[in-house]
Amino acid sequence: MAEFMIKDINLAPQGLKKISWAASHMPVLSNMGDELEQIKPFAGKKVVICLHLEAKTGYLAMTLQRGGAKVAVVASNPLSTQDDVVAALVKQGITAYAWYGATGDEYRLHLNKALDFEPDLIVDDGGDLVSLLHGKRRDVLPGVVGGSEETTTGILRLKAMEKEGTLSFPMMAVNDALSKYLFDNRYGTGQSVWDGINRTTNLVVAGKNVVIIGYGWCGKGVAMRAKGMGARVLVCEIDPIKANEALMDGFQVMPLIEASPLGDYFVTVTGNKSVIHRAHFQVMKDQAILANAGHFDVEIDKVALEEMSQEMVVVRPNVQQYRFSDGRALNLLAEGRLVNLAAGDGHPAEIMDMSFALQAKSLQYILESGDQLKAGVHKVPEVIDKGVAQLRLQALGYEIDQLTEEQKKYLDSWEL
Structure with a gap:
């Protein structure tokens, strides 16, 4: 069993039921998980996820694990942690440091323990993990290849760091992807x-x-x-x-x-x-x-x-x-x-399906890009953004029209 600092491991069966329910309503991430399991792009890599620890996040962690990653999770908010979900993740071999109602000192301890995991990749929510990395935990910085940010607030903090020249690795601005903010943020x-x-x-x-x-x-x-x-x-x-x-x-x-x-x-x-x-x-x-x-x-x-x-x-x-x-x-x-x-369960599973699919593909993109991605804040490529949207349509059984070659030529031309 993975290392952990959690409330009660005996809550795992209840948490697994929650994750299973969410998974049954997240077809994009499920299909992506099947693909990742085949190609194992995260083999030999460690990923730390700092998000709201509830069922949808749990399924993201398990999806990255299917892709070969060793995964650790830590809470981005002490009051959103669902102890049964965290316990279920530990039973699945995922390292976890979180419990509901953690004090400020406990929250900081959990973040530091997660960085002791020495991640290659991170998923952050609000920028606390990145901030700690660039402050008191610079010892971990050399091993971090890059990461992704889930929220508007976090991206604002990242851009401030980028402007100052202090951001030390590439971060994908997942929140700014169309398939994220038009759906996750709004609906x-x-x-x-x-x-x-x-x-x-x-x-x-x-x-x-x-x-x-x-x-x-x-x-x-x-x-x-x-x-x-x-x-x-x-x-x-x-x-x-x-x-x-x-x-x-x-x-x-x-x-x-x-x-x-x-x-x-x-x-x-x-x-x-x-x-x-x-x-x-x-x-x-x-x-x-x-x-x-x-x-x-x-x-x-x-x-x-x-x-x-x-x-x-x-x-x-x-x-x-x-x-x-x-x-x-x-x-x-x-x-x-x-x-x-x-005070609730967060966004509906169908919404987070798109957002977390973007997270998984963004981490894969960072690894595939190698040294081509410089330190700073990066947009999610359009091919990934639209690709996730297309995967959702396919999962729901919808088809859309395609441009003809004549139409493409017309749109690319400036002549009358």
Whole structure:
């Protein structure tokens, strides 16, 4: 059995059932796994996966293992780890360092243990693993061939490192692939955020005001689903182009300070810090729901919330209620962490099928490219991006039209 630091190995049978369910709804990754098992592109290579450790991630780890890799997993978020899934991975011979509810010190210990694995390739979510590699764990850097990043936040951090000249190996920007953000960020986030909010609060959405802070692809998805459930949607933005998009999509647009007294639900989707802060808390209505769908637990200013309130009471699992001296109470979901994962099961399996297929193909591309890929942030090649989309259509039994040679010639010509 692989090395591990986990909650309880006896949870493995339950976790394996979860992974099997996800796998049965991830045909692209399944077909890719069959191919990888034949050619073994990762033979002799070590891969560290730092993602939300739930069933879909588990299946990605097992797919890379089929391709010959020795795999270790570590959590990118202490509140999204599913202990039974992690136990199942250990039973499958995968090294694991994670458990639900890990403290800050435990989280850092797990990351360091994962780097002790001495990976050739990494899959990161948010940039914590890459940041640690380039900070306190530079001893591991020489052996890292490259990796891939899953999130918008992580790619922003990587580009900052690239700009400074500190990024030491190639990283594939999986989040920026069309087959990722058009589906994962929009439809995946849109559905899973409301799955998390609804199962946690057991409150109605129809007829209420939902304030979406950030109208990127994730924000678009959350807003679309809120509208579909009958909410009145208010959008807060700093980008005039995205604000115009929100207007033309039929939503109200206003500064957050104006939306604060109106909102029943607030969902942050920005990737920035202190997006909701003291001035907003002061004017929010009693029993407002605060949820974060950005990457880290910094979008909602929890320090200010604690300082302003008289007491905090956990009124339901994953609901912290902050009570104020004026009689109002504000409800923070999942400690301000990603509500769709910390209070739910994350994106649907069919969505993550495409995203994780891109991850697997991106790692394979890094190995096949050899020294041709320089240190820095790289786009997923179009042939991989569209190839994954085509594989999904095939798996679902759909066909699409093809250009004729005459049409191709016409599109390539500038002459009348």
